[in-house]
Amino acid sequence: MSREDVLVTTQWAEENLDTPGVVFAEVDEDTTAYDGGHIRGAVKIDWKNELQDPVRRDFVDKAGFEALLSEKGIANDDLVILYGGNNNWFAAYAYWYFKLYGHGNVKLLDGGRKKWELDGRELTQDEVKREQTAYSATEPDTSIRAFRDEVVAAIGAKNLVDVRSPDEFSGKLLAPAHLPQESAQRAGHIPTALNVPWAKTANEDGTFKSTDELTELYAQEGLDTSKATIAYCRIGERSSHTWFALHELIGLSDVKNYDGSWTEYGSLVGVPIETGATGASK
Amino acid sequence: MSNDGCGAPAQTATSADLDTQGQTVVAGKVTGGEGPLGGAYVRLLNGDGEFVGEVQASAEGDFRFYAAPGSWTVRALHRVGTGEASVTAAAPGLHQVAISVA
Numbered sequence: 001m002s003r004e005d006v007l008v009t010t011q012w013a014e015e016n017l018d019t020p021g022v023v024f025a026e027v028d029e030d031t032t033a034y035d036g037g038h039i040r041g042a043v044k045i046d047w048k049n050e051l052q053d054p055v056r057r058d059f060v061d062k063a064g065f066e067a068l069l070s071e072k073g074i075a076n077d078d079l080v081i082l083y084g085g086n087n088n089w090f091a092a093y094a095y096w097y098f099k100l101y102g103h104g105n106v107k108l109l110d111g112g113r114k115k116w117e118l119d120g121r122e123l124t125q126d127e128v129k130r131e132q133t134a135y136s137a138t139e140p141d142t143s144i145r146a147f148r149d150e151v152v153a154a155i156g157a158k159n160l161v162d163v164r165s166p167d168e169f170s171g172k173l174l175a176p177a178h179l180p181q182e183s184a185q186r187a188g189h190i191p192t193a194l195n196v197p198w199a200k201t202a203n204e205d206g207t208f209k210s211t212d213e214l215t216e217l218y219a220q221e222g223l224d225t226s227k228a229t230i231a232y233c234r235i236g237e238r239s240s241h242t243w244f245a246l247h248e249l250i251g252l253s254d255v256k257n258y259d260g261s262w263t264e265y266g267s268l269v270g271v272p273i274e275t276g277a278t279g280a281s282k
Numbered sequence: 283m284s285n286d287g288c289g290a291p292a293q294t295a296t297s298a299d300l301d302t303q304g305q306t307v308v309a310g311k312v313t314g315g316e317g318p319l320g321g322a323y324v325r326l327l328n329g330d331g332e333f334v335g336e337v338q339a340s341a342e343g344d345f346r347f348y349a350a351p352g353s354w355t356v357r358a359l360h361r362v363g364t365g366e367a368s369v370t371a372a373a374p375g376l377h378q379v380a381i382s383v384a
Contacts, residue, residue: 029289033338047289086289087336114323120361165334167350177326177335177347178290199333204325204359235288 003211006248007110008081010119016081017041023074023130026113027051027084027094029237037123039083039116043072043130047090047237051097059259065101065137073130076103083109083116086237087206089198093240096257100145102138108244111206118205144247146230146256148264151190152271159229160193163242164262168234169195171275175234185266188275190232195277196221198238201245211249218250228254232261290337295344296376306371309346310379311339312358318343319383322360329353358383 008016016022017040024042026034034044045051050068051059060068074080080098084091091112098106109116117123146154154160167173171187189195200217201209209217223229229246231239236259247255258265265271296309312322320341326334329352339345339358347356351373357366358381365383 030292032292085338090289114359117321118323118359118361166328166332167334172350175348176288176290177349178337179288179348197333233288237288 003249006107006244007208008107009110010115010121013039013081013083013109013116014121021078022081023078024081024083024109025072025074025094027082027091028086029090030085033085033113035125037125038128040122040124040126041128042083043074043128045072045094047093051094057260057264059097062101062137062139065097066135069103069135069137070133073133074135075133076136078105080106081109082106083112085113087114087199087202087241088112089237089241092244093237093259096144096240096243100140100142102141110208111203114206143254144243144256146232146258148258148260148268150256151230151232151258151260151265154228154230155190155272156192157227159223159227160190161223161229161231161239161242161246162189162193162195163198163231163233163239164189164195165197165199166195166277168262169193170277185263186273187266188273189262190265191272191274193232193274194221194223196223196242198233198241201242208245208249214245214250218246225252228256230256230258232258232265234262235259236261290335293337293340293344293346295340295342296346296378298376298378300376302374302376304374306349306351306374307346307376308349308354308356308369308371308379309344309376310356310367310381312343312345312360312365312381312383314360314362314383319358319360319362322358322381322383324381325357325359327355327357331355356381 027045029047082091231242233239243257324345369379371377
């Protein structure tokens with residue numbers, strides 16, 4: 001797989017805003033940014049209200065995904081270009097999720113909303129209305145999604161990559177530094193996990209580092225590429241970003257995103273937790 | 283504030299007499315050549331220069347991080363340029379820092 005199969009540049013995007021069969025979608029947890037100005041023609045996907053089940057802790061099921069994409073006017077054969085704020089965390093989550101439900105023709109806008117803004121490219125408040133489609137999804141592909149029992153069994157057996165910041169990994173902070181530190185669950189990390197913060201895979205402008213740089217990064221951090229890998233963070237979106245780097249850019253075959261992540265693991269009764277900076281790589 | 287998600291919340295001005303409730307808050311304003319500069323991406327880097335967090339400053343240039351005692355660098359990216367400043371937070375409380383972008 002080449003980089004062009006999974007990423008588009010902001011330049012490409014600007015040149016293809018009106019290309020038939022290409023649909024842009026902005027994905028964010030907080031959609032006020034979209035409302036304040038978005039890429040022309042892009043539909044809005046609300047990570048919290050549209051991709052997550054309103055009651056259970058899970059994402060929407062196959063029927064829910066089909067209804068959502070139909071309503072957004074996305075057809076099965078459309079090329080979907082996803083982008084968003086927060087260095088594409090939520091867009092990367094959506095990408096993983098589109099793949100999980102069998103939408104093969106999806107790419108990320110490299111650098112997301114940040115790169116687009118830093119380039120000084122146009123944003124508009126125009127309302128976007130696309131005609132309803134009849135979208136059909138496949139059964140979820142769980143070969144890219146890890147669940148808790150599998151994560152516990154992976155300790156010492158598979159690569160576990162904790163992509164949170166070093167202070168969250170060590171247990172000093174419970175949440176990213178832009179959020180109040182108010183979580184209730186235990187702090188720390190899963191024993192044997194490597195700490196490779198997602199930010200190490202990205203340039204300052206939000207674009208992904210080159211595939212060679214990514215390969216070298218994980219080699220230096222001690223990732224054993226002969227083993228399967230599970231990535232996690234706090235709620236599963238930063239680890240989607242790393243899943244993208246490992247699975248889509250480097251091209252490792254067996255990589256799963258553990259979307260339960262620390263908010264699930266750190267609240268489980270009886271599982272081992274490690275604190276301090278000493279990961280498997282140190 | 284909801285802590286369900288992980289995204290950076292909308293930024294607002296931080297009052298100088300903010301009760302940080304025991305947290306270590308690093309906050310301030312981004313300015314450009316003509317006063318407050320809105321919408322810059324502000325990155326929090328730790329003492330080793332490692333990335334810790336990022337927010338997008340408000341239309342008035344305001345940003346805020348919940349950090350921990352230590353030495354920090356805040357770095358702003360904007361289409362008109364970049365800028366950075368250092369701040370040492372010796373103890374919990376509010377630590378104000380201004381960033382000038384050129």
